[in-house]
Amino acid sequence: MKFDAIIIGGGAAGLFCAAEAGKYGRKVLVIEHNAQVGRKILISGGGRCNFTNAGTKAENFISKNPHFCKSALARYTPQDFIELVKKHRIEFYEKKLGQLFCKESSRLIVEMLLAECRTGKVEIRTNCSVKNVEKNEFFELETNKGKFVSESLVIATGGLSFPKIGATDFGYKIARQFGLKIIETRPALVPLVFEKIDQSYKRLAGVSIDTIVSSGKSSFRENILFTHRGLSGPAILQISNYWQKEKAVSLDILPNENALELLEKNRESKQNLDNFLSRFLPNRFAEVFTELNFPNKPLYQLNRKEIEKIAENLNHWQVKFNETEGFHKAEVTLGGVDTNELSSQTMETKRVKNLYFIGEVADVTGWLGGYNFQWAWASAFAAAQSL
Numbered sequence: 001m002k003f004d005a006i007i008i009g010g011g012a013a014g015l016f017c018a019a020e021a022g023k024y025g026r027k028v029l030v031i032e033h034n035a036q037v038g039r040k041i042l043i044s045g046g047g048r049c050n051f052t053n054a055g056t057k058a059e060n061f062i063s064k065n066p067h068f069c070k071s072a073l074a075r076y077t078p079q080d081f082i083e084l085v086k087k088h089r090i091e092f093y094e095k096k097l098g099q100l101f102c103k104e105s106s107r108l109i110v111e112m113l114l115a116e117c118r119t120g121k122v123e124i125r126t127n128c129s130v131k132n133v134e135k136n137e138f139f140e141l142e143t144n145k146g147k148f149v150s151e152s153l154v155i156a157t158g159g160l161s162f163p164k165i166g167a168t169d170f171g172y173k174i175a176r177q178f179g180l181k182i183i184e185t186r187p188a189l190v191p192l193v194f195e196k197i198d199q200s201y202k203r204l205a206g207v208s209i210d211t212i213v214s215s216g217k218s219s220f221r222e223n224i225l226f227t228h229r230g231l232s233g234p235a236i237l238q239i240s241n242y243w244q245k246e247k248a249v250s251l252d253i254l255p256n257e258n259a260l261e262l263l264e265k266n267r268e269s270k271q272n273l274d275n276f277l278s279r280f281l282p283n284r285f286a287e288v289f290t291e292l293n294f295p296n297k298p299l300y301q302l303n304r305k306e307i308e309k310i311a312e313n314l315n316h317w318q319v320k321f322n323e324t325e326g327f328h329k330a331e332v333t334l335g336g337v338d339t340n341e342l343s344s345q346t347m348e349t350k351r352v353k354n355l356y357f358i359g360e361v362a363d364v365t366g367w368l369g370g371y372n373f374q375w376a377w378a379s380a381f382a383a384a385q386s387l
């Protein structure tokens, strides 16, 4: 069975690339090892798929080469994908910060991609596992469904997150087989685990606080959420992409206040510290935070040194994390196929003609908020033009 292009991985990037190449008249096969395509799309965005971010910029991505994503993002923009979504009459809304979600269900995005694939006469094989890939004159694939031959091969097998729905290291293995460099991978957009899990913090599980979270030069203002072992919530997921084990993350849990000024202003207050803090922070948090870190006295009894320490902890709480919650809870994978190995115009590898890597398998990782799908669409589109 000979194809113009075989795409391994029937996820966001693979399906979109197949549909686009099919529309240009290419004979395309998608190979998916799951029984169903697009499983990650289905669970994305809490079942509503945050399919793009209207304000996507190169700065919203992390990569060893931060310029690499620019060309593809410029040639297939969020607006292009929005037009496609509108063409399929899928209703959507902006949740916040340019994040566009389906009103009804992520399923509509998968159905849209499948409809586009049908237009392009794309063949899709599910439950299909690739056992071996070789390149002679063409790419030759040995699978559990027989042998397939193709002029071009596109690897769209995604990253390592959520192994329970089919994530594998297949893409990295193929990259290594063809001598391509890989930037070390690690879980990203992932909850973090405290270095010291104080039992008292367990009482805070479920508490959420509007916080500015910073690591190095990167900071995000959104909610943090206490878990039984550490912190999650959008602000923590965002900072997890930049987190370094040896460095503390700085949390400003009173982002609207200068804590020192606030405490000074209330210096005469007869309120105990925990009660005072609960005017600005959730009760449970004010209680535990005070109990663990400070003397719970009326404010008027606090000395200058104590006030400074409390203020420092409110605006610059230094928290050390030991590890992430791992790939089974990470939304994406940081690292991947080194972008220096790829053409930024087409995603084709520089070393091996007609071999492409698109989507999350490449070393381009977006922030939380629809950026990762936009990268999947844009990189897929770039490759499809060249197939």
Ligand SMILES: Cc1cc2nc3c(=O)[nH]c(=O)nc-3n(C[C@H](O)[C@H](O)[C@H](O)COP(=O)(O)OP(=O)(O)OC[C@H]3O[C@@H](n4cnc5c(N)ncnc54)[C@H](O)[C@@H]3O)c2cc1C
Pocket: 008, 009, 010, 011, 012, 013, 014, 031, 032, 033, 034, 037, 038, 039, 040, 041, 043, 044, 045, 046, 049, 050, 051, 052, 128, 129, 130, 156, 157, 158, 159, 161, 162, 165, 166, 167, 168, 169, 170, 330, 331, 332, 358, 359, 360, 361, 369, 370, 371, 372, 373, 374, 376
């Ligand atoms: C819970 C969750 C929620 C998310 N929500 C959002 C969101 O709302 N917005 C956003 O922008 N991003 C979101 N993401 C990230 C986004 O889903 C991914 O970045 C995106 O799907 C990557 O597209 P991809 O095509 O590269 O990989 P995937 O969509 O992961 O597709 C890869 C495909 O390859 C298949 N595959 C893997 N190995 C093999 C193999 N050996 N043989 C054959 N097939 C194989 C997989 O089964 C899968 O179908 C979320 C991720 C998770 C885990």
